Amino acid sequence: MGNYILLGEKNMKKWLESWHLKNIIMVTLIGVACGLVFWVMDPIYTALTAVLTPLGLAPFTNAILIGFWTMGGPLALMIIRIPGSGLLAEFFGAVVEMLLGGIWGAATLISGLIQGFGSELGFAFTGYKQYNWFGMTLSVITTTVVTFGWELIRHDYAGFSLGMITALFVVSLISVFLFSGVLTMAIAKLLERTHLIEK
Amino acid sequence: MNPALKLLLVFMIAFEISFLTNIWLNLFLIMAALIYLFWHRVHFKTIAIFSLIAFVPAVGIFLSQLYYGSHGLYMGAVLFTRLYAYVYLGLSFSLTTYIVNLAQALEQDFHVPAKFVYGVLAAINLVPRLKYEIQIIRANGNMRGEQLNPWKPTLYFKALLVALQWSGDLSQAMQSQGFVENRPRTFITKVVISKKDLIIFIGILIIVQILAFTI
Amino acid sequence: MMPNIGVKNFYFKFTSNPKPIFKDVNVTFPSNKLSLLTGPSGCGKSTILTLAAGLSATEDQKCEIKGKITIGATNVKNISDTERPKLISMMFQDPNQQFVMQKVEEEIIFALENLQTPSSEIQKRTDEALAFCEIEQLRNREIITLSGGEKQKVVLATLIAMNSDIILLDEPFASIDLTSKRDILNKLVQLKNQQQKTIVISDHDLSGYEGLVDNLFQVHEEQITALPLSQMNTLLNDSHSPQISFAIPRQTEPKIISLTNYVLKTPATTLLKATDFAFHNGCTLLTGASGIGKSSLFYSISKLKKYQGIITLADKNIQKIKNKKYYEQVVLVFQNAADQFLTVTMQEELILAQKNSLSDFWTNAKIKQALVDLNLDHKMDQVVYSLSGGQKKKLQILLMLIRDPQIMLLDEPFAGLDVASVKQVQNLIQTNFLNRGRSAIVISHQIYQFNGFFDYHVNFANQKLQYKEELR
Numbered sequence: 001m002g003n004y005i006l007l008g009e010k011n012m013k014k015w016l017e018s019w020h021l022k023n024i025i026m027v028t029l030i031g032v033a034c035g036l037v038f039w040v041m042d043p044i045y046t047a048l049t050a051v052l053t054p055l056g057l058a059p060f061t062n063a064i065l066i067g068f069w070t071m072g073g074p075l076a077l078m079i080i081r082i083p084g085s086g087l088l089a090e091f092f093g094a095v096v097e098m099l100l101g102g103i104w105g106a107a108t109l110i111s112g113l114i115q116g117f118g119s120e121l122g123f124a125f126t127g128y129k130q131y132n133w134f135g136m137t138l139s140v141i142t143t144t145v146v147t148f149g150w151e152l153i154r155h156d157y158a159g160f161s162l163g164m165i166t167a168l169f170v171v172s173l174i175s176v177f178l179f180s181g182v183l184t185m186a187i188a189k190l191l192e193r194t195h196l197i198e199k
Numbered sequence: 200m201n202p203a204l205k206l207l208l209v210f211m212i213a214f215e216i217s218f219l220t221n222i223w224l225n226l227f228l229i230m231a232a233l234i235y236l237f238w239h240r241v242h243f244k245t246i247a248i249f250s251l252i253a254f255v256p257a258v259g260i261f262l263s264q265l266y267y268g269s270h271g272l273y274m275g276a277v278l279f280t281r282l283y284a285y286v287y288l289g290l291s292f293s294l295t296t297y298i299v300n301l302a303q304a305l306e307q308d309f310h311v312p313a314k315f316v317y318g319v320l321a322a323i324n325l326v327p328r329l330k331y332e333i334q335i336i337r338a339n340g341n342m343r344g345e346q347l348n349p350w351k352p353t354l355y356f357k358a359l360l361v362a363l364q365w366s367g368d369l370s371q372a373m374q375s376q377g378f379v380e381n382r383p384r385t386f387i388t389k390v391v392i393s394k395k396d397l398i399i400f401i402g403i404l405i406i407v408q409i410l411a412f413t414i
Numbered sequence: 415m416m417p418n419i420g421v422k423n424f425y426f427k428f429t430s431n432p433k434p435i436f437k438d439v440n441v442t443f444p445s446n447k448l449s450l451l452t453g454p455s456g457c458g459k460s461t462i463l464t465l466a467a468g469l470s471a472t473e474d475q476k477c478e479i480k481g482k483i484t485i486g487a488t489n490v491k492n493i494s495d496t497e498r499p500k501l502i503s504m505m506f507q508d509p510n511q512q513f514v515m516q517k518v519e520e521e522i523i524f525a526l527e528n529l530q531t532p533s534s535e536i537q538k539r540t541d542e543a544l545a546f547c548e549i550e551q552l553r554n555r556e557i558i559t560l561s562g563g564e565k566q567k568v569v570l571a572t573l574i575a576m577n578s579d580i581i582l583l584d585e586p587f588a589s590i591d592l593t594s595k596r597d598i599l600n601k602l603v604q605l606k607n608q609q610q611k612t613i614v615i616s617d618h619d620l621s622g623y624e625g626l627v628d629n630l631f632q633v634h635e636e637q638i639t640a641l642p643l644s645q646m647n648t649l650l651n652d653s654h655s656p657q658i659s660f661a662i663p664r665q666t667e668p669k670i671i672s673l674t675n676y677v678l679k680t681p682a683t684t685l686l687k688a689t690d691f692a693f694h695n696g697c698t699l700l701t702g703a704s705g706i707g708k709s710s711l712f713y714s715i716s717k718l719k720k721y722q723g724i725i726t727l728a729d730k731n732i733q734k735i736k737n738k739k740y741y742e743q744v745v746l747v748f749q750n751a752a753d754q755f756l757t758v759t760m761q762e763e764l765i766l767a768q769k770n771s772l773s774d775f776w777t778n779a780k781i782k783q784a785l786v787d788l789n790l791d792h793k794m795d796q797v798v799y800s801l802s803g804g805q806k807k808k809l810q811i812l813l814m815l816i817r818d819p820q821i822m823l824l825d826e827p828f829a830g831l832d833v834a835s836v837k838q839v840q841n842l843i844q845t846n847f848l849n850r851g852r853s854a855i856v857i858s859h860q861i862y863q864f865n866g867f868f869d870y871h872v873n874f875a876n877q878k879l880q881y882k883e884e885l886r
């Protein structure tokens with residue numbers, strides 16, 4: 001999306017026109033579906049929290065699972081392939097979650113935007129041309145950096161020791177790589193093979 | 200208040216407090232949001248339930264600051280109150296706003312293209328069914344002897360196939376209801392941003408700034 | 415003069431399918447008439463209606479089209495998006511997938527706003543449409559709380575408010591009961607008579623139309639033919655199968671699944687009450703009117719829908735059995751075959767099924783033979799989602815047979831299969847499943863039966879399940 005905006009109003013209009021109703025509904029559902037699958041594994045989340053919280057290691061719950069939260073973006077980009085689909089998937093997913101009464105309200109929206117922006121950035125670096133492992137790897141890196149930066153501010157990791165920050169970052173990176181990278185790529189491959197998605 | 204303006208306000212405040220470490224501001228926002236919620240006759244029980252759900256994560260970040268942070272107790276308290284500020288700010292939007300009014304305000308006052316507004320709105324109707332569908336997909340996995348876990352692709356793959364099917368059907372149904380992308384629509388209810396809305400919006404922002412930078 | 419729908423030298427093929435759906439079709443759906451379009455599942459009813467309605471989703475899929483469809487004198491393709499809704503609008507099969515707004519009235523208003531109706535007129539037209547469908551009391555109801563029939567009435571009210579000349583309805587009654595069906599049909603007749611509308615309904619179930627439709631069209635072997643109305647009654651009688659008799663299970667007969675003080679509800683109504691009912695060992699046919707709750711019953715037995723009371727499997731409350739264990743014994747064969755697939759190609763599906771089989775019964779040779787019997791053997795590398803409806807169904811049943819559970823619940827396994835395929839499938843189930851002491855409960859509208867396939871017959875009516883010796 002970035003380069004589209006930079007190229008001015010005319011392109012912005014062109015970009016808006018490339019979005020059709022079906023894609024908009026689809027991108028929203030992609031954003032929502034990832035959250036819903038997460039809801040299926042609620043017990044895992046609870047168990048992880050129960051173990052880590054008393055130790056004061058709650059941020060690691062977040063870091064371990066961050067890759068699940070950020071799946072919507074790269075998945076939408078791989079499937080819909082319109083610049084901005086990653087951002088919109090995460091953002092619309094967050095909007096729906098908020099409207100249906102998720103507890104994090106406005107914070108959800110902000111995280112949605114940040115995560116979407118992060119996953120978008122990697123593909124933007126390839127000029128939205130490489131919907132492959134290269135684009136995906138870049139996206140994994142940008143997603144981790146951007147979302148980690150945000151967590152740093154929001155949960156004030158800055159006060160932690162350098163070792164702890166590094167550990168959190170590495171765990172986040174692995175999580176994003178495995179779930180938002182490898183897993184997402186596998187899902188996209190499966191969908192591609194069915195020929196049900198028009199490019 | 201105009202729903203879209205209210206959303207913008209909540210969003211801006213939530214964004215701002217993410218960068219501030221001001222317990223008093225957080226407490227003030229919590230109080231203000233709670234008063235607003237009670238004033239709108241939101242049930243105490245509803246608020247209590249949400250408060251309880253938020254408790255575990257709130258304790259989680261509090262403890263991690265206490266054990267490992269450089270300003271343990273103080274920073275822990277800031278994050279604890281900040282988290283509740285997020286929750287109540289969010290609730291004071293979502294529990295007092297009707298989705299359709301928000302859609303109308305975004306369309307009429309903020310000129311968001313109708314296809315985005317109504318596309319997302321239509322998708323919302325599918326969410327409960329998508330949730331159910333995911334349960335069915337999982338059960339089917341068991342029936343076929345495959346455990347479908349969130350770290351394997353199949354569950355997502357099947358859910359997205361369903362979503363793909365539905366989004367085609369739904370956009371078709373909308374088209375046959377006369378919805379044409381990029382064509383202006385008429386409105387039966389005009390939603391406006393009144394002077395009063397603007398004054399409240401700016402007023403609240405100013406109060407928040409004063410609190411943020413004086414105490 | 416209201417426009418009619420003309421189909422001229424029409425040819426249609428999905429590029430991904432080997433065979434065209436329509437070939438050289440010439441037919442006219444006359445104006446100011448109520449026409450019924452019938453044909454087996456998968457014959458192309460939805461395809462032709464969506465094309466006539468000019469809905470783009472069919473266009474962007476890759477397909478080959480020759481000839482044309484006209485509305486009045488104009489080719490559908492040349493009608494602008496703005497003009498189209500005034501000419502033609504459509505109601506779809508699944509009433510759950512056509513709503514945008516939350517409440518009934520809002521939905522109608524949404525459609526009128528789309529048509530750029532002056533805001534002063536919107537309320538009046540909304541009120542009239544609600545009044546016409548006699549659903550004023552639903553005005554402020556949330557759409558998700560409505561029953562299937564009520565939802566369809568809301569869609570109908572929307573179409574009426576839009577006031578298009580032609581109204582198409584694609585299997586609109588699939589999920590609603592006969593009374594609601596008659597109700598809506600009467601409204602349509604009234605609409606045709608009072609406002610000179612042209613109406614086309616597609617349906618594979620011909621019940622409930624007596625005396626209400628003007629024309630009957632049948633899709634058959636890539637053709638659409640107009641049939642004289644007299645033939646409709648013959649067709650109706652055809653769909654009534656010959657008298658078949660069934661045994662009534664004796665009390666001593668082993669029970670497989672029992673319902674005790676069981677109540678099944680939807681948010682709107684009670685579907686079923688059973689104080690003490692049992693399904694017995696063997697193959698049971700379950701019949702009942704459309705929308706009565708047969709699928710819902712299966713879902714509750716499959717632990718996928720809430721119910722009150724107790725369901726037991728071999729004297730054990732099913733809620734006390736772990737899901738993984740439970741689904742090794744009881745398996746639901748979904749109405750929609752594609753829901754059951756987990757991978758991409760047929761080969762992959764079969765490998766997965768064999769890997770997860772609960773017994774050694776299905777050897778490679780047996781599977782190969784079954785594929786030949788089902789006429790699927792040359793399709794190994796095809797993507798399962800691109801198989802035809804009937805092929806999907808056959809593959810789905812084979813996959814579940816290979817899994818080899820104790821009990822299978824089959825929801826409409828024969829829908830969309832021709833008589834020969836039904837025979838193949840029944841044979842397969844009989845020799846490889848039932849004859850090995852396993853049990854099945856089968857929901858079916860079409861009751862082709864070969865060599866005593868069913869042992870018992872349970873009828874579902876008036877919120878009750880009852881064993882019947884006969885099938886009417």
Ligand SMILES: Nc1ncnc2c1ncn2[C@@H]1O[C@H](COP(=O)(O)OP(=O)(O)OP(=O)(O)O)[C@@H](O)[C@H]1O
Pocket residue numbers: 428430431435453454455456457458459460461462475585618801802803830
């Ligand atoms: N996008 C598509 N690509 C390839 N084949 C398709 C596609 N959509 C439908 N088909 C096939 O075209 C045939 C006709 O489908 P259609 O939905 O029109 O049938 P139908 O008569 O409405 O059936 P039903 O009674 O089950 O609704 C079917 O065999 C179906 O599998």
Ligand SMILES: Nc1ncnc2c1ncn2[C@@H]1O[C@H](COP(=O)(O)OP(=O)(O)OP(=O)(O)O)[C@@H](O)[C@H]1O
Pocket residue numbers: 560561562563588589590591680681682685702703704705706707708709710711
């Ligand atoms: N979640 C739900 N909310 C509201 N109504 C529902 C729900 N699920 C099912 N129904 C309604 O319950 C009734 C029974 O549905 P079900 O699908 O079980 O019928 P059926 O006997 O299988 O019909 P068919 O023969 O058409 O498949 C229908 O009127 C349906 O609209």
Ligand SMILES: [Mg+2]
Pocket residue numbers: 459460461584585
């Ligand atoms: Mg159809």
Ligand SMILES: [Mg+2]
Pocket residue numbers: 708709710749825
């Ligand atoms: Mg059914």
